[in-house]
Amino acid sequence: MSNERLYRTEGIVIRRRDQGEADRVLTLCTPQGKIEVVAKGVRKIRSRKAGHVELFSRSNFVVSRVPYSWDIVSQVETVEPHAVLREDLTRGAYARYVVELLDCFFAQDEGGPALFDLLDRTLTWLCQERDLDLVVRFYEQHLLGLAGFRPELFRCVGEHAALVLLSPRGAQGERRPYGLDPARGGALCPKCYDGCKGVQTVVPLSPAALGFLQECQRGPYTRLRGQSVAPALYAEAERVMQHYITYHLEHSVRSGVFLRQLRWEKGTRGSETTL
Ligand SMILES: [Zn+2]
Known part of the structure; x- marks a missing residue:
C-alpha cells in the first residue's frame, strides 16, 4: 500500500533550484505557508510541466506528499504567469x-x-x-x-514617560530630522534622535x-x-x-x-x- 497522499494548493514560485539530472526544487508561497516541492523532469526539453513552474507564476498544483522527502508535483497548471516579470x-x-x-x-x-x-x-x-x-x-x-x-512609525520608540506621537505632516511642521532605530524597532522623535546621534545603528529620517x-x-x-x-x-x-x-x-x-x-x-x- 502506498503511503503517498495527494493535496491541491495554489502557489506562487518564489525560488527554483536544480536538483539531480532533470528535476527542480521549487519554493512556493501558498495560502497555507511557504513550502518546498520537487518538480520531476522539468528540465527535460519535452517536459509538459516546465512552462507552468516558471519563477513568479501563480499556478494550481496537485502535490503528492512523500514522507521524509520533498513533496512531488503531480500536476500543475498556471493561473497567472506574470510573464512581464521575466521579459x-x-x-x-x-x-x-x-x-x-x-x-x-x-x-x-x-x-x-x-x-x-x-x-x-x-x-x-x-x-x-x-x-x-x-x-x-x-x-x-x-x-x-x-x-x-x-x-x-507613529510613536517614538525612545525614552518617554508618556506616549509621543509622531506627526511629521502635522500643523506644527517639525523641520528637524527624526531617526530610525532598528534595535528599538522604529522611529525616534527629533529630541530622542538628537540624543543618540553617536549610536551607529540609528540613522536620520x-x-x-x-x-x-x-x-x-x-x-x-x-x-x-x-x-x-x-x-x-x-x-x-x-x-x-x-x-x-x-x-x-x-x-x-x-x-x-x-x-x-x-x-x-x-x-x-x-x-x-x-x-
Ligand atoms: Zn522621543
Missing part, C-alpha cells in the same frame, strides 16, 4: 527583490493567506504600474507587518520620508497610487528601509543590491521603463 529586466529585478525578501523573512511552513494575497497583488502591480518604487515600499511595510517586524513611510504603512495601495514622490524622497526611503531590513536579517538582500546597481547603470529611475 522586462527592470520589472524582473524588482520582482526578484520582492520574492527574496519574502524568502528571507518567512521560514518553511510560515505565512498564510494574507501573505499569499500580498505577494500576488504586488507581482501584478509590478507587471502593470509605472511607479515600481512605490509598489516595493508599500510591499516592504506590509510584508514586515506580517512577519512580525513592522517598524513603529527626514520629516518627509517619515510621513511617506507612514502613508505606505497605513495604505491602502490604491490611495497611494498616483502620488508624485520626488526621486530624492524615494532614495531616502529605500536607504532607511534597507538599513532596517539588513539589521533584522543580519545580512543584506542580494537582489536589492542588484536592483540598485541596475538603476545606477541605467542612470534613471527604474520606474521609467515602458512596457
Whole structure:
C-alpha cells in the first residue's frame, strides 16, 4: 500500500533550484505557508510541466506528499504567469527583490493567506504600474507587518514617560530630522534622535520620508497610487528601509543590491521603463 497522499494548493514560485539530472526544487508561497516541492523532469526539453513552474507564476498544483522527502508535483497548471516579470529586466529585478525578501523573512511552513494575497497583488502591480518604487515600499511595510517586524512609525520608540506621537505632516511642521532605530524597532522623535546621534545603528529620517513611510504603512495601495514622490524622497526611503531590513536579517538582500546597481547603470529611475 502506498503511503503517498495527494493535496491541491495554489502557489506562487518564489525560488527554483536544480536538483539531480532533470528535476527542480521549487519554493512556493501558498495560502497555507511557504513550502518546498520537487518538480520531476522539468528540465527535460519535452517536459509538459516546465512552462507552468516558471519563477513568479501563480499556478494550481496537485502535490503528492512523500514522507521524509520533498513533496512531488503531480500536476500543475498556471493561473497567472506574470510573464512581464521575466521579459522586462527592470520589472524582473524588482520582482526578484520582492520574492527574496519574502524568502528571507518567512521560514518553511510560515505565512498564510494574507501573505499569499500580498505577494500576488504586488507581482501584478509590478507587471502593470509605472511607479515600481512605490509598489516595493508599500510591499516592504506590509510584508514586515506580517512577519512580525513592522517598524513603529507613529510613536517614538525612545525614552518617554508618556506616549509621543509622531506627526511629521502635522500643523506644527517639525523641520528637524527624526531617526530610525532598528534595535528599538522604529522611529525616534527629533529630541530622542538628537540624543543618540553617536549610536551607529540609528540613522536620520527626514520629516518627509517619515510621513511617506507612514502613508505606505497605513495604505491602502490604491490611495497611494498616483502620488508624485520626488526621486530624492524615494532614495531616502529605500536607504532607511534597507538599513532596517539588513539589521533584522543580519545580512543584506542580494537582489536589492542588484536592483540598485541596475538603476545606477541605467542612470534613471527604474520606474521609467515602458512596457
Ligand atoms: Zn522621543
